[in-house]
Amino acid sequence: MADNIRFTLNDTLVEVADLSPMTTLLDWLRDHHGLRGTKEGCAEGDCGACTVVLEREGRRDAINACIVLLGQVDGQSVRTVEGLRGADGGPHPVQTAMAEADATQCGFCTPGFVMSAVAFAGSGGTAEPDAIHDALAGNLCRCTGYRPIVDAMTRIAGLTVEPPPAAPSRAQSVGFEGAFFAPRSLAEALTLRAEHPDELLLSGGTDLGLLASRARKPPEKLIHLVHVPELTAISTTSDRIAIGAATTYGDAAPTLIEAFPALRPYLSRLGSRQIRNMGTIGGNIGTASPIGDMPPVLLALEASLTLVSKRGTREIPLDEFFLDYRKTALAPDEIIQSLSMPRLWEGETFHCDKVSKRRDQDISTVAGAYRVRIRHGKIEDARLAFGGMAATPRRARAAEAALLKDGFAAAAEAIATDFKPVDDWRGSAAYRLQVAANLLRRLELRLADPQRVLEVESL
């Protein structure tokens, strides 16, 4: 497989030869292709200065070029700040709006904001503050205080933007430099996995990309899963929903929110728009990070995983999948194919919380998710799961039992027997315990009166 990486950059087809497919898109743009409008602010996907836009069928997705590997953009269409033009050949209306709103000061973050704004305008963003903040959550500005940027976004909302041109797609499996494998079928993916059991699986790469960008030590080989159709399928029935493991958060969100409305604000705080456009649910589970936002939710929802290998498939409940800090039950030849969870039954309700230092794009200090079944005013069943409280996301089994037996106050007290969290920069152990207990108090109030305003963000 001696293919070269090919993609469209600013309407021109480019082909990359003799370069590691693990090179980040940002490094390639700046150091190999001479386009230096896209900036490196942090190299960890958190500041947005490197934002570029992936143009896909009928949509424009902002992504962080710093943590995207070149192999990942093969067959895609990328637009950078240099590729923006207005109808008259001058600056793009988004660029004009930003300049006219006095939305630039030092200007270093600006190209990233412009690209997030282009993605926003190009996907029907509305002038609602919430929609604008969602679109900007992955971009940091240290000069302006954001007000003029938000003003510019308000101006460009609803702007008529031409649909993106078709990207040069690639139908066949491909491998670059004998190192970056991008299978297009599950069978090929499993064969590769069996042949390379020690190599990393790339499924979005919002975590893995940091090896290349920040640590400058990209993996020697990897298997890129997002082009495998069997891994990105979403299927729903009247009682279950199943989501392919390589589905991005962005693509999975509508299905998840439809089934569990409490996830709407929660998912909008998971990473940023850029992260959700790349990061996948299976990837988040596979890394088994103790602070991933999604695992507590999936634990509470009684999710199970379908693991697949050439040997066959098996189902495993999620709470048996996480073994220890960043350790899972995935066998070396297995891939997470999908995860599924039952819909809420009659009498069941689902809620979730995330507490962090900053509202947007922060990692939770504590995340809590709760599925509770109430019948005739009595709690019959409860699954309470927390992140940030232990080496892995975990259910609070003592609290669950106490809740059924003695109610919320007892459940809150039991949190201290369920968890022994650590002190770190996100919060002390004592704070985590107190917040987890208090979140159960919030849940009690919520269940008593679903209309009640209980969060500062709702004011």
Add this chain to the structure above:
Amino acid sequence: MSAKVHKAQRHDSALKHVTGQALYIDDMPEPAGTLHGALVLSTVACGKLLKVDSTVASKMPGVVAVLGPGEIPGKNDVAAIGQNEPLFAVDRIEFAGQTLAMVVAETIDAARAAVEKVVVEIEAEEPILDIATALERKAYVQAPSTVLRGDPDAALASAPYKLTAAFSVGGQEHFYLEGQVAFALPGEDGDITVHSSTQHPTEVQHICARLLGCDFNRVTAVVRRLGGGFGGKESNASWVAAAAAVAANHTGRPVKLRLPREVDMVATGKRHGFDYRYTVGFDGDGRVLALDAVLAADAGWSLDLTPGVVARALTHTDNAYWIPHFRAVGHACRTNKQSNTAFRGFGGPQGVVIMEDALDRIAIHLGRDPVAIRALNFYAEGRDETPYGQTVDENHLARCWAEVKTGGEIERRRAEIDAFNAANPVLKRGLGLFPLKFGISFNLPHMNQAGALVHVYTDGSIRLNHGGTEMGQGLFIKVAQIVAEVFKVDIDRIRPSATSTAEVPNTSPTAASTGTDLNGWAAWEAANTIRQRMVAYAAEHFGVAAADVEFADGTVRIAKPGSNQVLSFGELAKLCWLGRVSLSSTGYYKTPKIHWDPVAMRGRPFFYFSFGAAMAEVAIDTLTGESRVLRADLVQDCGESLNPAIDLGQIEGAFVQGQGWLTCEELWWDAKGRLRTAGPSTYKIPGSRDVPPVFNVRLLDKAPSREATIFRSKAVGEPPLMLATAVWTALKDAIGAAGDRKVAVRLDAPATPERVLAAVEQVRQAGRTASPST
């Protein structure tokens, strides 16, 4: 005729910013042979450096050199004002993040890979990691300094009431989006040109020369723009530039040194965190009679710019309030952490919080309105001398206060908030007001000088250069407006050019909010000198009086009875050249009236004061400690603003930055002294959603500066950062509402959810103790 000043004018680079065409140092084309540097840092906070072995590293592919103290031809010292702050550690390790060596290689990846192969041995010792320990051990970077007036001990002893309290505020990472970077290009005879993202080109020049062991005239520092500075590139940019210069000198090749974010955050200094302890005496009306305060700054491991920061904290402890008997003692504590440095406000923000804390406590103690108590203590006629001896002769406090209260509809909202709090056990809202008086000028009088260089070409186009650096604050456009005003030409005729020590020498840093005040006047002087020459020549040439030569709208009118003549500005320039008139001039300015005795801590350090007021409303969640700013109303004195659009941007940006300092931005070192919040994933600056959804900002109208500032404008860079203090006060108000408002709230900053929740628990606990019936 349209004026060029006092009007909104877009940032001169705005279109280049949005199109990605504005070049930062890392974007500059690299000449063939360019090398890249990467730094070897200590991971130990304190100890004896036993060995730095680069045998393996220097043989790695692509590595050209590994530089340590032995490769520095001059003096291994990058101190800005002190000494013994080595570029590469010699035998002592003073903080985790200290630079030990630098690898220079063909590519950045080769350099970074080799860094990991440098073998470092350190005999670790117990570090000092907090202010309290440093105070206990009297570990200081300089002797304590004191601002004293009257007899605070006697006044406190006889005061009807007194209170003692303690609290602390954390430091703050600058988080300029463009990290520290320098690009050094060797020239003939060992000359060197350094492109540096610095606020202080002259210091870059000096420190490069010091390390290279050469005359200043061999080094040129050039700065077109910074991707943000905020004080973080005042002294810290110098050592980055010096490292690049030493490497370029050593290898004879261009060398770029750009610090990755994590390296930048662990190696460079930050805003100083402070611990406070004070006793305040007051009467039954809430009038402050005396203050005795101790301010202990975390200086980090070395002096850096700490003396100025402590001095500014001490001269801003009074803030807006007249305090007849006053003592403020400033300690500069030496800890094994990054050497803390300038950060927007430069100690001012850490000074002004003390009285805000004290006045809230007084109000609670007396059961009175904290807003009224503040106004009662404002500087006013007859109560107008600061503790350090400067008179507050222009005073907009009462005006700003009234405007912010009216604009913020304080009475209606206070009632609304109280009703909300009565009805809501979980969420609580709070209101906080803050008045500001901030002194403008560098505390050291000699730094208050500036130079400019203006050329008029024979087509009438004008090239402008001055000592100030453009870091997003709009300095270049403001100074261009001033020059356009002098010549009465369109702003497009003025071409601002990169700051360079080769064009305007011996400059001060662009800091202390003084960029426009100083460089604006210097440019005015330069332009006016040329204008006067042009007028004189035109008068002579056309045979009219000088008064009959009038510049307007890009033209020059010669009023001659019966035969008025109009030339374009360019035509007159050409005419002057033909008449052998110099069309180039330097300009120079020094701030008048200022003087300062740094030992007695008395004098007139500030040319003038800037005023402002803020009102903020917040909500807190008493279950999680999460908070949100719901609204902010600000009034800021900008004198007669040169450019209201630019000033508005400075006010809004500074406020949000101050809000970050006081709320979500938390620096966290582990028990070994390693900074663990060393990237945006762990260090959280405000995002767009954190900006108050209702954000009303007004420039104080019709308030031309009383002093002879440039076009009667006032500085704006730093003062509005302090307006965010209102957020902290509002948080305390909301926390108080979780109790019965009978006990004062201690809320250390940053007020993270964890600290807010702890404060809520504290007031509830106190409430339970105070009233056994509950």
